[in-house]
Amino acid sequence: MQEFVMKYGFLLLVFPLLGAFLNGIFGRYILRRYGEAPIGLLACASVFMSFVLSIAVFLALNDSENGSRIICNAYTWLNAGNLRADAAFLFDPLSSIMILVVTGVGLLIHIYSLGYMKGDSGYYRFFAYLNLFIFSMLLLVLADNMFLMFIGWEGVGLCSYLLISFWYTEKENAIAGNKAFIVNRIGDAGFLIGIFILFWAVRQGLAAAGTFDTEGLSILSFQFLEKNISLLNGIELYGASAATIICLCLFIGATGKSAQIPLYVWLPDAMAGPTPVSALIHAATMVTAGVYMIGRLNFLFAMSPLALGIIAATGAVTALFAATIGCAQFDIKKILAYSTISQLGYMFLGMGVSAYSAGIFHLMTHAFFKACLFLGAGSVIIGMHHEQDIRNMGGVRKYMPVTFAAFLIAMLSISGIPPLAGFFSKDEILWKTWESGHHILWLTGLATAGLTAFYMTRLLVLTFFGKNRGSKKDCAVHKIKESPFSMTMPLIVLALFSAAAGFLGLPEALGGFNRFEFFLSPVFGSHRGASHESMEYMLTAASAIVAVIGIFSGVFFYLVKPELPARIAKKIRPIYNLIYNKYFIDELYSFIFVSGTGIITAVLSAFDRYVIDLTVNLSGYILRLMAHIIDWFDRRAVDGIVNSAAGITLIAGAYLRKAQTGRLQAYVMLLIIALAIGVFYKAIF
């Protein structure tokens, strides 16, 4: 088994790539000739193969006694001087869980898309992108070195861009795609700089340890880094410890990809893409890349408590911040998007307090219930004929019972109602936060849990209960019907998982064994502190109670007294507006960046045209000034040479008159001025 993985593990990546390739190249032809079925089948089959292989990997890892780490080295990618990078894939408990989630949820979403995308003219394109995404995500997760990981990192960004603007005909989608791409690129730049500094720092460390020849050493591979991480001790960059700077740079990358403050703005807009995409990329998998990266590099982050603190704080603040916004949104997908941001904040909180396995646990459960919620929302949207505003919904429960049931389970799970999955994972993060002594962050997390329960209930109630508020002519009630089986089946499966997955990580305090943490312990080590069982019981109870309160207040406000929220909103109008408009962060950014960039661009494009004139005019101005002085001097002192001074003034005046610029000679002028500056500088110094 292990040898199989070692030899053929790379096949896991080959299948989706093949699928993407075939659909991308021949899809148009197949669609015209044979219809949609072969395309969907091909796409699903390729992901299914990967899923099977993922299970094989999982089993192989469970078998293995020693080390729990299998490396599949496909080929030496590059061996240039002192840089070596292999196309090698790392299979360990962490990556095996990730690939199970990616291929498993991915497979369900592929199946769901069969129904969802039916009749779309870009059917083959959609599946090609989706397969390409699976490939990139697997590359990101399985990469054995930073270099390869970065390629996957860029790849998922690219696919996300392609898929957000999938319906490119609408301007809004295209803009959203661009926004996602650009914001992500900002993060990526940080990530790339982080990699470079890491590379540099390890090289410095090796040199300090007496190893100058790094030829053939794959120094960016995780194995090498983990083993030699102590090399970074004492390496400094601009006065700060290199580890901290590297971690912060990498974290900037993570905030971009995982939509954390301050780079979260792209995610809500990304909901413009098709709903399966939102479920797969913008909820379950890609956005968790940042969390995964931190987990993968936990040994590096462990060296910088400062960076960890910043990560925890950012996570907690993001969680609360996004949850408040979620309370005042009306677009069903936007609410889910903000909830995703909020839950990602949880995961970062977990990572920041070194509760890595808890963070990854939440990542997994979140993938299940959030995918379920998104797919449920998609089902509702399709049922309501592309209506996304929850104010125009209501009463859908009667028409779509399966969707409702699945949605309800997932919603209870995310709200943290025991014994559903979300409860255990969230609770574990909160408990670890408390245990690590960050009590304020714990409180933030708790408040977020309450808010989450509240706005999720609001969403559920407004969508599924009450009377249908849709205008009759747009979506007549009688037309709403349950989605086809290909769409409900994934919903059911995901709902089951979001209900039951929690028992994998049942904490010991509750009589469980926490298999999850045990399984991950080769990667993260065992973090079992002294047991405070009574404390843990109390906190667990607290979070459950908060969740229940949240749900009840949600039910109270939106089901029992539906007129109340509007009244309250009216009373606290300014605050409500602030939240409703998402704290005006988008406007702020667009003011700072977009208009700022616009101005800068305008100035800089004028640079080419005007800089030479500017130089010319400046010297003209100086000359005129001199001429004035001479003029004044002339009139006062020497009467005889007035004429010449006037002549100079005249020259300067004529000079200031806007003459036609001869471009060519202005070019040469620039050249000569540069020459003069260079020579003058060298002659003086």
Added chain:
Amino acid sequence: MGNLESIRYFAPEGFLSVFIITFLIAGLLRRKTFSKSSFSCIAGTAGLFLTLILELCINTGYPDAIVIFSGMLKLDALSHLFKILCISSSILLFLFSYSSRETSDSLKEPMEYALLILSCTLGMMLLVSSSNLLMMYLSLEFLSLTAYMLTGFTDKNEKASEAAMKYLLYGGAASGIMAYGLSLLYGITGSLDYSGIHRFIAENNSGIILYISMIFIFTGLGFKIAAFPFHAWCPDVYEGALTPFTAFLSVGPKAAGFAVIIRFFYQIFTVRGEGDVLTVLGSADWPAMLAIISALTMTFGNLAALRQKNIKRLLAYSSIAHAGYMLMAAASLTILGIVSVFFYLSVYFLMNFGAFLVVIAVSNEFNSDEIEDYEGLAWKNSKGAFLASMFAVFLFSLIGTPPFAGFIGKFYLLLSILQPENPIYWLAVVAVINIIISLYYYARILKTMFLSRRQKGTALSGFERGQYLQYSLMAGLALFSIIFGIYWSPLNNISMLLENFIH
């Protein structure tokens, strides 16, 4: 090595010279045959192919550099690799000219056109291997003069003669300044040979005059690669010249220019010490100069490209920016720097020629080079989709997105300035910022092509039988841009030949 023994090693250039003369005589005798543009193009391509084969056969593998013609030329890995690059770009120029309607319509004298291209190639080949100031200056002028004439070589396009005139006057000024700098360098060292100058500088302290002569000389070299204060001719000439020639100009002569820069600075002003650490020889800190110019060049090129409306102009500014990136590696004072310049140039060869080929194909259709004519190109018909997706590959590669070759190239360049022996962090930061800026204008083209269904410009014709050369060239370049992004070891191994370029 004396003149007679050298001829053996001079076979490619010698063959090309003889070919040029034969071509001329045959062309004069058989005026009619040669006035068909297809015949001239094919004959010229054949000549270049033979030259390329000779180059590959005769000068393979350089355990030691060979100095021929009493020190005029030096044959080593640098000259070998860059010669191959230059000859290939000339071959592509022929093929492009053949497939461009703009060229074939406007060329009344294909024989002379072919002759000038061949001469231009000869100039480049001599330029990259010359190791004597006189030879270098002569072949630089050879290249420049033929380039001026080729720029103005059309009578349809009224911009061409203006562009050629500007090119000539600017180039004349730059080369005059360079000649003055060469005279100063000769005055200091009393020698024209690179080796002689190297020896003199190693033994004597020559003061600031050395730096000043270097600044003057760099004017001419910077003009050739369009580095920042000497870049200004570039956009005008690129816009005015025939598009195939513009494509050539942005790759071939630029590669030759880089070869000269590397040879000039690394062969004369550098010593290789223990552990392959390079150090500057003499009083002039040229890496700092190159680093500053590189930062300015890339920043300027990228910023100026942001608001361009003409695709050729945009690519001109982008090529200025790319020259900046490559200059960065040249300034790194490491062996990896030299290697990565060549690596990047060969990648750049693929993606830039590819991008220009798409521009040629589109302007064949619309007779225009404005970016707005690309609107909705991807959705017009299957040919539009093909052109747009090819363009997308080249643009992504130019941006430096994985898995395209441009990414690897940029990675090498960045790696080279972060080498522990001589790291320049600020330049790396500037470069990364620049790469991000460049994203904007490339993405704008992509957006125009893909994200808009509004179709501007006239309708596209379908695939034409006569243009299959063009399509297959395009697909080949795109294929290699992707292959080298995933599996670049071959290219890497070839570039690594440059490791022993400095002894």
Added chain:
Amino acid sequence: MNIEIKEIVFISIVLLTIAPCSVVAFSRNILYSAFALFFTFIGTSGLYFFLDADFLAIVQLAVYIGGVLVLLLFAILLTKNIDDIKKTNTISLRRSITAGITVLVLFFSLFFVFLSTGWTPLNGGAAYPNGTIHELGRLILSKYLLPFEIASLLLLAVLIGSLVLAGKTVRQRED
């Protein structure tokens, strides 16, 4: 006395070289500029005699004056109507002021650098009392044979190219 005469001749030749430069740079009449350039070239040729470069002086006279300058005159006569010749070579004021400042900066920087640099004569300054033609011929046909041949190819290419570029214009004029 003998030496003094030599120096006086030298100074006058220098003046003959430099003084017309101002006409080249400032005259409004392009023909005057061309004639001034003629004197500058002659002056330079004279300077070459002082440098014991007799062959170079002859080449200067033959190529520059016989070739380049005649080409320039042709260019002037082919492109301008003779009646407005007085305003043929105007100056852009803004540019000339900036250029003046820049050039002055360059002049002073380089002036002092040139004076302060110790130009080491490597062989005490070589004089060729018997003329340089013999030695030059040997050099060009041995060490510099390749550039010599390449230059001939270059001239061939230029010949062809200029014929096409100019011939096209002339042909179109006839149409």
Added chain:
Amino acid sequence: MEIITLQSFLIVSLILFLTGLYTIVSRKNIIGIYMGIELILNSSALNFASFSRFAGRGLEGQVFSIFIIVLAAAEAAVALALLLAVFKRQRGIDADKLNILKG
């Protein structure tokens, strides 16, 4: 005081060089600009010859000067040919009017 020294030749050629630069930038007539280029080349040739006489080894500098003169002639031929082409289009040889290409 010795007058005929290397320095005096250098300064003469420097003046020629800078006048050339000035001419290139300030003239409006293309032929005028071209005269500036000729001045620069002339000054470089003079420089080479004087270095050859005072500081060189042998006559290499003079060889360079000869090549500069030859190249100047070649460039003049190209310049004239292009000038005619430009003149035909623009009906004038004002460098400032070469402004179709800009931006």
